[in-house]
Amino acid sequence: DVKVTQSSRYLVKRTGEKVFLECVQDMDHENMFWYRQDPGLGLRLIYFSYDVKMKEKGDIPEGYSVSREKKERFSLILESASTNQTSMYLCASSLPGPDTQYFGPGTRLTVL
Amino acid sequence: AQKVTQAQTEISVVEKEDVTLDCVYETRDTTYYLFWYKQPPSGELVFLIRRNSFDEQNEISGRYSWNFQKSTSSFNFTITASQVVDSAVYFCALSETTQGGSEKLVFGKGTKLTVNP
Numbered sequence: 001d002v003k004v005t006q007s008s009r010y011l012v013k014r015t016g017e018k019v020f021l022e023c024v025q026d027m028d029h030e031n032m033f034w035y036r037q038d039p040g041l042g043l044r045l046i047y048f049s050y051d052v053k054m055k056e057k058g059d060i061p062e063g064y065s066v067s068r069e070k071k072e073r074f075s076l077i078l079e080s081a082s083t084n085q086t087s088m089y090l091c092a093s094s095l096p097g098p099d100t101q102y103f104g105p106g107t108r109l110t111v112l
Numbered sequence: 113a114q115k116v117t118q119a120q121t122e123i124s125v126v127e128k129e130d131v132t133l134d135c136v137y138e139t140r141d142t143t144y145y146l147f148w149y150k151q152p153p154s155g156e157l158v159f160l161i162r163r164n165s166f167d168e169q170n171e172i173s174g175r176y177s178w179n180f181q182k183s184t185s186s187f188n189f190t191i192t193a194s195q196v197v198d199s200a201v202y203f204c205a206l207s208e209t210t211q212g213g214s215e216k217l218v219f220g221k222g223t224k225l226t227v228n229p
Contacts, residue, residue: 033216040121042221043203050214058216090157098145098207098215103157 003027004104006091012110019078021107023091030096032074034058034066037088037106049074050096081111114139114208118220125194126228133189133223135204141165145207146180146187147217152200163187194227201225 007022023032033048035058045058047066055066063085067075074093078085088108092101115138125131137146148160161171163180171178175192191198201224205217 031215035219040221043219045216048214048216056210056212056214088155092157096215098209098217100147100159100162101217102159103149105154105156 004091004093004102006089006104006107008107009105010108010110012112013078013081014112015082017078017081017111019081019109019111021076021078021089021091021109023074023076023093023104024072025074025093025102026072027093027102028071029093029102030071031094031099031101032068033092033094033101034064034074034076035090035092036060037090043090046076081109083111085109086111114141114144114206114218116204116206116218116220118202118204118223120223121221122224122226124226124228127196128193129227130190130192131194131225131227133191133202133204133225135187135189135220137185137187137204137206139185139206139208141207141209147205147207148178148187148189149203149205150200151203151222157203160189191225194225196227196229199225199227 004025034046035043049055049068065077090106091104094101117136144165146163149157177190179188201222203222204220
């Protein structure tokens with residue numbers, strides 16, 4: 001079974017803090033993705049990575065950066081958290097190509 | 113750009129009713145893939161089906177069935193004899209090739225299904 005884990009289910013941070021969200025997959029997948037999910041807006045892609053140290057911007061990259069130093073780990077970084085980044089963050093991984101993405105349980109981030 | 117429309121924001125049915133969730137897509141690609149995911153109240157998205165654009169055969173898996181019609185750019189999902197455990201948000205998604213040659217998914221906004229006992 002594919003397993004994608006995320007470092008926290010719930011996180012509360014203060015405005016201006018630097019926030020790291022970690023995602024780890026155990027299926028040797030090349031592709032990894034970060035989404036945010038907001039009511040009425042569905043899932044929106046922030047960044048994705050198709051190989052170690054490679055990344056590509058998604059639809060809403062502003063205010064975020066990512067890091068992929070190892071194949072199994074993909075980190076989302078909020079350099080200076082703001083209240084409008086309060087959201088559910090979902091990580092996913094897949095094989096190359098338009099393959100099925102497998103999702104982690106999500107991190108609900110609240111920025112006060 | 114690719115687009116996925118799930119026009120039904122919320123649907124409420126009584127247990128044992130059949131229910132169809134609509135998905136309409138727009139794409140410039142000649143080859144593409146369509147997906148359905150389920151997100152139960154626990155929050156984790158669960159993969160249900162992946163279909164490529166060359167395969168228009170309907171698919172059935174237990175109480176679930178999918179109707180893919182290229183002519184109308186639709187990929188609808190039907191649950192037969194719905195159960196309370198089917199209550200979830202359902203997402204339809206479409207593959208997209210980026211300018212850099214990578215593949216990503218474009219998701220619809222989701223349909224929240226509530227099945228009442």
